[in-house]
Amino acid sequence: MPAPLATELSTAAVLPEGLLYIDGVLRRAEGDRTYDNIGPWTGKPVGIAADAGTLDVEQAIAAARRAFDTTDWSSNHEKRFTLVRRLYDLFEVNRDRLVDIARHEVGAPLVAVNRAQVANCLNSWRDLMDVYPELQWEKDYGVRETSFGKSQRTAHYEAIGVAAAITPWNFPLYVNAEKVVSALLAGCTVILKPAPDTPLAGAIFGELAAEAGFPAGVLNVITASDPAEAGELLVTDPRVDIITFTGSTAIGKHIVRQGAETMKRAFLELGGKSANVVLEDEPNFAQIVAQSILVFHAGQGCAVQSRLLVPRSRYEEAKQILKAAYDAFADKWGHFDDPACSMGPVVSQKQMMRVKGYVDLGVEEGATLLAGGNLRPDKGDGWFIEPTCFVDVTNDMRIAQEEIFGPVLVVIPFDDDEDAIRIANDSIYGLSGGVWSGDRERALRVAKSIRTGTVGVNGGTPINGDLPFGGYKHSGVGRAWGIEGIEEYLETKVIAYPV
Structure with a gap:
């Protein structure tokens, strides 16, 4: 049922x-x-x-x-x-x-x-x-x-x-x-x-x-x-x-x-506009990319990783993985009593319209809407907007630079480790982030080069009540x-x- x-x-x-x-x-x-x-x-x-x-x-x-x-x-x-x-x-x-x-x-x-x-x-x-x-x-x-x-x-x-x-x-x-x-x-x-x-x-x-x-x-x-x-x-x-x-x-x-x-x-x-960097040697590349869809609590978190950075050599593969992941999630959100539901409405009508405004802006900026982007009044009388993903994004677009605070993921390609670090750091924010690689030392080197307050390497959890939490720059x-x-x-x- x-x-x-x-x-x-x-x-x-x-x-x-x-x-x-x-x-x-x-x-x-x-x-x-x-x-x-x-x-x-x-x-x-x-x-x-x-x-x-x-x-x-x-x-x-x-x-x-x-x-x-x-x-x-x-x-x-x-x-x-x-x-x-x-x-x-x-x-x-x-x-x-x-x-x-x-x-x-x-x-x-x-x-x-x-x-x-x-x-x-x-x-x-x-x-x-x-x-x-x-x-x-x-x-x-x-x-x-x-x-x-x-x-x-x-x-x-x-x-x-x-x-x-x-x-x-x-x-x-x-x-x-x-x-x-x-x-x-x-x-x-x-x-x-x-x-x-x-x-x-x-x-x-x-x-x-x-x-x-x-x-x-x-x-x-x-x-x-x-x-x-x-x-x-x-x-x-x-x-x-x-x-x-x-x-x-x-x-x-x-x-x-x-x-x-x-x-x-x-x-x-x-605020934050944190980057999740998946390097090309990550052995579970498909799994990590798929689980990067921004749906938890409708993306309403300062430390959410709302920029997904993937290698240009695997960019088309990442798009296909994300499209399948969003399609599979399409009927799994907006359920009040489902213990497995991780995404509901946004907090208010004002916030819903703010998020929708950024979706429209992303289209105007020339990004490709891979998934979502619509208001969903069929979900109820509250404030529902679909899980949304943009590809063909450049880091100078406003949807890549500004905090949307909603279920909107932007996917950006990089050429090599130094390019990934450059893109991650090309932000006024520096609150959180993630790095994935089959080579832990490589991942640690990238993590240490990103100017941000917390970084999870290969799924590590850097946010707990016994740890200091905060940001660099405007975060x-x-x-x-x-x-x-x-x-x-x-x-x-x-x-x-x-x-």
Whole structure:
């Protein structure tokens, strides 16, 4: 029996109301303002969320500042760890609710839910707790004699202060956990502002923090329908010490400019246009090319490998392999209840039309549409666009240079290893990538030559919660996850005294 399409999705599935969490209190927004939480599968409301305004944001900032300045949160390491672990345990208990949020609010298919959306959120959160004991809070630099005499020198590492976390809609539970948990473990107090499209993935942090017994003001959660207003207030307020942001490079640049007036630290994980390089000596060439089709979570990931680079000598072969792979996948996406489904809708109508605009642009630029490219209203009333692949692409085309953030793969030929490296590096981005070869040393040489933050060689996994993740160039500033991700929220103070 075929898996049910999105059109068979029950409209009775409604998520709980999302509330603000400010100064230890779960509540509605000022004036009881709410907004509809639209489900990507149906295009219809799946719940409502609090719609925060200026006064709500002001109260959240004041609460976070007071909690940092007047309590022992930043200095009581054991207390912090105990509460973060208690919060993690509550997330595990509420795993089914996380699944509902990822499915109905994010639009994630079950394969994505059971990997990056929920499982990876919790696994990576556990990784942060595992590395936390390795953090160094003090470092001895020993005694040194200068013209002023002998001094004993030590460095002390302490929380930077109030952290504002502005997060995206594509993997919201995972990114929210990265920012909230890292900042809390470092000793910061936190204001979480999730994306307007995915408010409940943020609101649940407030709800469960209240249940865990977090001190008032340590964690605050504000949701809002306006994509910019609350973020602008956080970025420009001098009481906020650091902005941690994941999203588009354009918004990241805006945050840096706006925060400069208060010398605010910015920790940014931004866009990508990552290259997957398959060398001609890869023994499983057909398999690797076929599995490169960009379908997982409809290509909505900053680290997806959306440029496939294949040898010119095998380019026609690669086209045939890809055509067969896309044909075989044609009936395997857009199924809400199929546990094997890896691709559903994109998150919103706006995003669907953005992706379709890039498909039309690719045709105008002279690329050949090998597969897909159409909107699919037959899949349901939500935001469906076909898995899409362009061939006969040159790297100077906009579809090869700009982040589409949808299920659109571009395939580019290269002449030799140096040409592949040149094409991979001919991008303003540098977030992720992959290299495949029958000769591991050759693959490692190519990988080391690509200017990017993470590279998987022959299927290796360079993204885990215990590893630093981030990008070169316009893909961001700083590193998330691992010890390095917690250290982003620390300041260094050097103390010396005469001996």
